[in-house]
Amino acid sequence: MKTHLKTNFGPHQPNPANNSKIRFAVVALLTLSSAIALPSCGAPPPGSTSGENPAAAGSTNRFASSRSSEKQVVASAPQSAPAPISKPANADAKVAADTAKKTAAESPATAPQLIKKAELSLVVKSIDSSTKSVTDIVKKQRGDILAFQNQKPPDSSVRQTATVQIRVPQEKLETTLDALAKLGSVENRGLTAEDVSEQLVDSEARLRNLRKSEEVVLKIMDRSGSVGDVLKASEQLSNIRESIERIDAQLKSLRNQVAYSTISLTLEAAVSAQQDPEPSLGLRAQETWGKATHSVSELTLGLFASAIWLLAYSPYFLVIGAATYGVIRFKKQHSVPKISEPKPPMTVDS
Incomplete structure (x- = not known):
């Protein structure tokens, strides 16, 4: 594709002031024509003017000479530094947001919910003093003692032991174990953890669904309908609320355990337990005499108290006795004596 520009110039005197304007217009026209022309259009080889008008060829040569002079002027001018490319104002904010999203995606959303249980066995010098120290440690760590058991063994060859069930906040667990371990020699120390994150999430989702169902049933009950529909909705609402209370209780229990x-805690004495010495014969006889005299005094007081009770109720006893005697006497006086029938005479056979 070729672009031809044809201009006609009449006879005129050259004017230095108009030359610069003409050069600027020529440069602008050439720039516009080069931008419009397609890249596939090739330029004719230099010196090839076949098929062209001689006047157009001459004008083209003049335009080319003017453009070359303009290029020389531009080349001789001092080159200015290129202007820095300005970034959009929100580019840094967008990069920071993308970085934060990537970090949040790599890091876990929530920490795992663990139920931790620990076991600790100690050998101590004294069970009683160690028990007091355990109580002080638990109070300091804002915990509670749930159970305590201390039994002396029947045999002196067996060591005395005590067991303590302790509950402390989870963040204080390691600190409490370290403090308890300093009370004696550690024989056993263990820790177990159970992850209940899925149970908590599942229970919370079920609780939300049940609450939404409760709202729907309440809206249905508010509408006018038959008595049977209202009774069915009421029964369904009762079942939903029962499920809500049960799941809510499970959630509270799990959260409390977390x-x-x-x-x-198991405390074991370092030495075997010492049995109390058996009492002597004289001490036993003294204890037996004391028990016997106490029994006699108790019996005497009991008989004296019984006599007082009998004396207090004696009028009633006299009335009852007199009535009984009168009834018996009356029966004897009015009783009919029995008549004995005569026996037939005995006959002797000769």
């Missing part, structure tokens, strides 16, 4: 950890 918030507080339990410690099973």
Whole structure:
């Protein structure tokens, strides 16, 4: 594709002031024509003017000479530094947001919900003093003692032991174990954890669904309908609320177990338990005499108290006795004596 520009110039005197204007117009026209022309259009080889008008060829040569002079002027001018490319104002904010999203995607959403249980066995010098120290440690760590058992063994060859069930906040678990371990020699120390994150999430989702169902049933009950529909909705509402209360109780129990950890502490004495010495014969005889005299005094007081009770109720006893005697006497006086029939005479056979 070729672009031809044809201009006619009449005879005129050259004017220095108009030359610069003409050069600027020529440069603008050439720039516009090069931008409009397609890249596939090739330029004719230099010196090839076949098929062209001689006047057009001459004008083209003049335009080319003017453009070359303009290029020389531009080349001789000092080159200015290119202007820096300005970034959009929100580019940094967008990069920061993308970085934050990537970090949040890589990191876990929530921490795992764990139920922790610990076991600790200690050998101590004294069970009683160690028990007091355990109580002080638990109070300091804002915990509670759930159970305590201390039994002396029947045999002196067996060591005395005590068991303590402790509950402390989960964040205080390691600190409490370290403090308890300092009371004696550690024989056993263990820790178990159960992840209940899925149970909590599932229970919370079920609870939300049940609450939405409760709202729907309440809206249905508000509408006018038959008595049977209202009764069915009421029964369904009762079942939903029962399920809500049950799941809510399970959630509270799980959260409480997560918030507080339990410690099973076993204390064992370093030496075997010492049995109390058996009392002597004289001490036993003295205890027996004291028990016997106490029994006699108790019997005497009991008989004296019985006599007082009998004396207090004696009028009633006299009335009852007199009535009984009168009834018996009356029966004897009015009783009919029995008549004995005569026996037939005995005959002797000769």
